[in-house]
Amino acid sequence: MDFEKLLEIRHSTRQFTDKKVNEDDLKEAIRLALTAPTSKNDQPQKLIVVLSDNKANLLKKSLGQDYNASNFLIIAYDEKNSRTRDYKNLNGGILSTSIFAGFLTLTLQYKNINSIWIGASDLEQIKKDFDLKDVSPIGVLAIGYEEKEELKQKKRKSVEEITEFV
Numbered sequence: 001m002d003f004e005k006l007l008e009i010r011h012s013t014r015q016f017t018d019k020k021v022n023e024d025d026l027k028e029a030i031r032l033a034l035t036a037p038t039s040k041n042d043q044p045q046k047l048i049v050v051l052s053d054n055k056a057n058l059l060k061k062s063l064g065q066d067y068n069a070s071n072f073l074i075i076a077y078d079e080k081n082s083r084t085r086d087y088k089n090l091n092g093g094i095l096s097t098s099i100f101a102g103f104l105t106l107t108l109q110y111k112n113i114n115s116i117w118i119g120a121s122d123l124e125q126i127k128k129d130f131d132l133k134d135v136s137p138i139g140v141l142a143i144g145y146e147e148k149e150e151l152k153q154k155k156r157k158s159v160e161e162i163t164e165f166v
Contacts, residue, residue: 006110013114016069016144020051025111026143033104038096044082045100046135048074058129059140064120069142073115074126075101076137094138101139114146 030047038044050056050072059072075097082093101117108115118140126137 001110006106010106010109012116013142013144013146014067014116015147016067016114016142017147018068018070019145021071021113021143021145022111023051025113026108029104029107029111029113032107032110033100036096036100036103038099039082039092042081042092042096044077044093045097046076046078048076048130048132048137050074055130059126062122062125062129063118063140064122065118067116067118067142068147069116069144071143073104073141073143074130074137075104075139075141076132076135079134079136093136097138101141105141108141108143112145113143115141115143117141 026049034043036045050059053070056070056072059074060066077093077097079093082091082096105115105117121137121140123137123139126132126140127135
């Protein structure tokens, strides 16, 4: 699939089948996402792959909305291995890991694994529930296979609407 087509078909999936994600496809998507740039190549991103039903049910308690996905990725960064100290007003761990997460959503789609970024989640509770020491979660991706093809994406803003050339 060419890159432009990948960008066109990628969308947030809200209804998943109960089929578990193919672990080989998931590992390959993660491997490809690791090409994402990070500050001074510190690579602070950490993934917690939630495959078991027990852990998924525990995680769901910390999510602001119920997603019927059977698999989740907790996206986090290693606090000891991020360039936070070099930025005045930015957390370098969050910045680098967010770039990685963007790459990951695309590489998952490339492997025909659908996803949705879950922003409304209790990150502190997730940190406690999964005993994450020196690792800070920034978000969760629900992943899986789409139940049915969802509506096409809404019209996106134009280049002119979001860009100012100075």
